[in-house]
Amino acid sequence: MSGPRTLIVGADGEIATALCQSLTARGWPVVTTSRRGTPGALPLDLSADPVTWPALPAADAAVVCAGFSNIAACMRDPAGSARVNVTATAALAERLAGQGTRVLFLSSNQVFDGALPRRARSDAPCPVSEYGRQKVRTEETVLGLGARGTVLRLTKVLTPALKLLRDWRAALARGGAVTPFPNFPLAPVPLSLVVETATAILRDGASGLFHCSSADDVTYVALAESLARRFGFDAGLVRPTDVQAATLGFDWLPAYSSLEMVRESTSLGIKPPMAAQVIDGVVAAL
Ligand SMILES: NC(=O)c1ccc[n+]([C@@H]2O[C@H](COP(=O)([O-])OP(=O)(O)OC[C@H]3O[C@@H](n4cnc5c(N)ncnc54)[C@H](OP(=O)(O)O)[C@@H]3O)[C@@H](O)[C@H]2O)c1
Structure with missing residues (x-):
């Protein structure tokens, strides 16, 4: 069934590739x-x-999937990453609109400080990383576009392609230890849920603020334990x-990363999965 003609900006990235294919x-028409x-x-x-820039079709x-997506990279190069993630992305959004x-x-979810679980979209942003501060500024521009602006906040998109999972599996297979962070939260979502949510937004021509998150938070220890269990x-x-906050690009570490999904459940029929279910599904696909 045909849908809106859709431009994917930054089509080589992980989320963009899956969205284009779907x-x-x-x-x-893409x-x-x-x-x-x-x-x-x-x-x-x-x-x-x-x-x-070339004329946009x-x-x-x-x-808009393009940009610095690594939190530590934004901390290391705040000016360079802001030029892309804020200045250029805002100019692009305004040009498109x-x-x-x-x-x-x-x-x-890094637009919040991670002090509370299932963070409400009505809460004011309070980032604790350069990456999060950049996201907040660009959100403001996009939401300022009114009916032509939509923001989709994602928590960690967990896929079997994640290098960390492959490294852990290789280490454990040769009898080596792995050292997951017990003090860093994870509210994983599968790529398929991100694609489903973005597709529903595009199909409905919906504007405003959307979330895509698991229903609860775990830590990276749960991920490593699931991996060890799965492969014996x-x-x-x-x-x-x-882990220390600065290593990951934070001012201080968040305790939670999940976002509430009330609007998505009621208006798009998309419900948040449990974190353990997402983790087990991804580990099973390794
Ligand atoms: N994945 C997650 O867990 C997650 C969670 C929350 C939010 N997000 C957001 O979702 C978006 C997509 O994430 P992703 O995981 O798919 O990221 P990704 O795989 O790192 O893809 C980012 C894309 O941006 C492109 N890019 C980087 N700098 C660019 C520039 N100066 N001009 C044009 N393109 C540029 C990259 O090009 P190359 O391929 O040539 O390097 C890459 O294709 C990002 O905004 C990210 O912050 C992701």
Whole structure:
């Protein structure tokens, strides 16, 4: 069934790749941008001066997936990452909206400080990382677009491609220890749920603020334990080890990362999964 003509900005990324595949399989017309010359994609590097950007194709909606997605990388290069994640992304959103395209911006639970679980969308943002502060500023621009602006906040998107999982599996398989963080929260969502939520927003032409999160929080220890269980590795090799906030790019560490999903449940029919269910599903797919 055909849907809105959709532009995916930053189509080589993990979420964008899955979204492109899913929309294309549904028969939606999809156009893409890439900064690395992927064939068929419009070249667009958000770190280049906006006056040099190519004309953006006409589309009903655009999903902005491009940018610095690593929290520690934003801390290491606050000016360079802000130029892409804030200045350029805001300019792009305004340019797209100006030519009649609805903009869906992928944001994060890191707009909050992680002091509370299942954070409400009515709560004021209170980030504790450079990455989170950048997301807040860009959210403001996108939500300022009114009916043409939509923000989708995601918690950690957990996939079998995560390098950490492969490294842990390899270490445990050779009898080595792994050191997951007991003091860092995880409210994992599967890629399929992110794609489902974004697709429903695009289909309905919905604007405003949306969340995609698991229903509860666990820590990275639960992830390592699930992995050890699944493959029959010695559970004693899972050695919880605290991490320092600065190592991960935070001012201080959040205790929770989950977001409430009341609007998604009632208006899109999308319910948050339990964290353990998401973890076991991803580990089973390794
Ligand atoms: N994955 C998660 O757990 C998660 C959670 C919350 C929010 N998000 C947000 O969701 C969005 C997508 O995340 P993701 O995990 O799919 O990220 P990703 O795999 O790291 O993809 C990011 C994409 O952005 C592109 N990019 C980086 N700098 C660019 C620039 N200057 N100009 C144009 N493109 C640029 C990258 O290009 P190359 O491929 O050429 O490097 C890459 O394709 C991000 O905004 C991220 O903050 C993700």
